[in-house]
Amino acid sequence: MSVLQTSGLKKYYGTEPVVKAIDGVDFTVESGEFVSIVGSSGSGKSTLLHLLGGLDRPTEGAAWINGKAIFSMKDDELTIFRRRNIGFVFQSYNLVPVLNVEENILLPIALDGDKPDAAFIERVVETLGLSEKRTSMPNQLSGGQQQRVAIARALASKPAIILADEPTGNLDSKSGMDVIGLLKVSGEKFGQTIVLITHNPEIAQMADRTVRIEDGKIVGGAAR
């Protein structure tokens, strides 16, 4: 069963000359898959991820997550869909500075007004090694720890898919590998579908499947 599917996805910027950031991408991700997207900088991989996550709207084309056409939704509708179905991990952690670790993790659930699944959260926190840091404030954490909080936050709402945009970009290579390892382990443990963007081939290799993108088009790897 495919969790994510795109059809003829295009994102153009400007008029003359037109910058084709994404130029006709057809792409499918199956449930439970760990897919990495690689490409040089400016290849359009971040744009693709933003489109997949519904943060941005395409010039043309469509995308379905769990069978729902995300671009036919209104902004607030899409936001709500996003917090229930998509988890994000950014390069620059993007934690809320005034909330502690636990609050940051629970934020998407709280925004939805839902009761968190305490046992599940407990497992996530434990898996990511954050048990000791629950009440710490973000500015007390190292980069790797902050990124682990961001991953926990992405996992917390049991989304259909986690989109990670260069999550190791700000980390040294050891903590980077640790974080990716944890991401992979959590994905397997909690049956998560993960799409990861990176320009690091070493990290890309850890995925089940690698997709190469160049000049806004998928040029290699199994696009399916």
Add this chain to the structure above:
Amino acid sequence: MNVSNRGIIRKLTARFLKAAKTRNVIAVVAITLTSVMFTSVFMIGGNMLAAIQDQTMRQVGTNAHGGLQYITAEQYENFSESPQIKDMSYTVILGVAENDALRKELHGVGYAEDAAAQWNFAFPSVGKMPRAANEIACGTITLDALGVPHEIGASVPLEFTVGGVKYAETFTLCGYFAGDRAMPAQQIWLSRSYVDSVLSESIVTDNFTGTINAYVWFGNAFDIEGKMRGLIAERGYSDGEIEYGVNWAYAANDISIDPTAAAIVALVLTLILLSGYLIIYSVFAISVTADIHFFGLLKTIGTTGKQIRRIVRGEALVLSAIGIPVGLLCGYFSGAALSALPLVILSVPGGDTNASPPVFVFAAVFSLLTVFIGCRKPARIAAQAVPVEAVKYSGALGSGKHKTKKTRKITPPAMAWAAVTRENRKFGITVLSLSLALILLNSAVSATKSFDPDAYLSGLLISDFAVADYSIFGNNRPKNTSGVTSDFLKEAAARGGEVSNIYYYDRDNSGETRAQVYGIGKTELANFSDIDYNALNAGNYAIVSKTVLHYDGAIQISEDSVSVPRIGDTVTLTNDKGGSREFEIIGLVDEYPHQLSVRFHFINSLDIAIADNAFIDFFGEQSPMQTNINVDAEDMPAFESWLADYTERRNADLSYISRNTLKDEFAGLTTMYLALGGSMSFILALIGVLNFVNTVAASVVARRREFAMLQSVGMTGRQLRQTLFFEGCCHAVPALIFTLTAGTGLGILIVRVIAGQAWFFKASFTVLPSVICAIPLFAICAAAPLVCYRYLARESLIERLRIE
């Protein structure tokens, strides 16, 4: 080592300035407002002092620095050669006017040079000084008393005595000026030729007729006494040979400002400084925080802290260069518009709309001081930027206070509270600056409400009208204590006025205690005592006040220092004919009512009230000091217009107080207080709101990535707006709470200081205005973040997420 780096610092300053346009606008507005307020305050204050000085000069009789009295023409010549003297002019004394119509006041007759007449406040505003022998110039008071119309060419009769010879001549009016009753004497000017001819034909026996009064100006008003002595010595006269006078209007310590005035001035200056400081500080703190990584960078590449401070100060200086001149100009106009205020608040004469250069200098200096104090801390923050940290620093991340925090339920209000309190100092300043306006508004309204109209009316009047010689109601001396004419009383009674009289007599009773005796009627007695008028009127009975004015100026209810008799004792009064009579004391009062009194008190004297009949019987027939008149309500307007006409045309010496005019006065007074307090609150509110908007805008801009991230993890626009709405409320609610708690205490203090001195003050405090203002306050607080966000939301989520 001295490196010439001013150029690059200046360049950097210019670049920083260019980069922060919005900040600049807010800062310039703040600086302008500050200097507007300083200019207005200094202008009003300066004019107030000038008005007090002018009033004093009029009491002295001249504005010249000093005077040389009763000198000869030769001595005048000698003095005029002194290099010390900047300007000099003189008058020649002939005598005093002896017309019956002019007996009430001292009217000096003589010749004056134009300059001397000007310095005596007696230079014709219409016409000219006398030149021909038959010409005369005098004040309107003199003309009115003589019944001469204010017309050039009118005939003016004048009687005076020189050298035992009585002159009674008629002159032609060649010029007149507005008379001033505050002056010690009214001046009547004759021509030089006439004065000389009179003096030449008479044998003068005294040593002032025909002498010269010289008026002297020095280069400055400093130590006039010393200068006068020096001048006399310099011209070769011995001590005491020449009489001289010093104009004490120039003695700075004689212009004593009462503590209330000083407190108000201090309070106002502090408020302006504080509010100006608050906004300038917050403007610069925000912009410095935003630029901190630039400063860090500058430090990395070798800029010193001192240089960075200079950059920040330089920015402030450039902004001041725009804001202060604009503020000085606007301040001049607002100062002119508010020039009547001192009269209302401090009962001192309001100034003109003049503004001397020192006003602008002081205002500019104080504004600049505020700016520099305001940007000192931000400059220090910038200067202390540690290179590495500064590069990483993001204002929004500075939550260094808490290392850990208990997990709480995440709701928009909770997130809002966490967000606004992450920078406590900024939060506190914003709340404080919002509160200040509310506190001041509460105080202004409360001060107004503290004025009790009943106390005001009854403190000045016990009937519909009170009529007396103008000197009784004013501060003038001497007092005419039997000024109400029988003609007036007859007419007033004929017009349906219910008349009740107060008679007055005072005389040294013994060496130590003086009696101020009042003969009063039924109406007056009922005003301050329960004793039946018939009981007082039944014989030689008296009511005595326990209040005695002591030598040190204190008014005390005394039982020992002066022999205050007890009920049943007798006081012995004596009259002018040498008769004496014993009066039995049947009542004691704390204080004889001011509005029924002669409005001054001798030191160590007793107020004694006896029945009007007994008064006439013992002291003899005389005109009343004051008449209290009641009329039927429907006759009131007609009676008042008759009274106004009578006291203006028929007998200008009489003046009156009426319930209606007092009500109007009271309404005007409270309105002025309200207008002053309201406008000051408005300015403070403007500063508070500016400060708030500024803080919010800066915080929203600094957190745009945080918001984008919140949205990316699923916060809807609605939820975000909710959070921002609550952030606004998080400022409004504490501001309101502060206003209602600590602010109330402060407000009560302010009310006491600005209104507590008024005798018709009845302490009351209301917080109603702040409660009413809570509505717009909430509206602004709630709207400002939303507007900022809307502005922000123009950038797409992705753009905002990318900001590093």
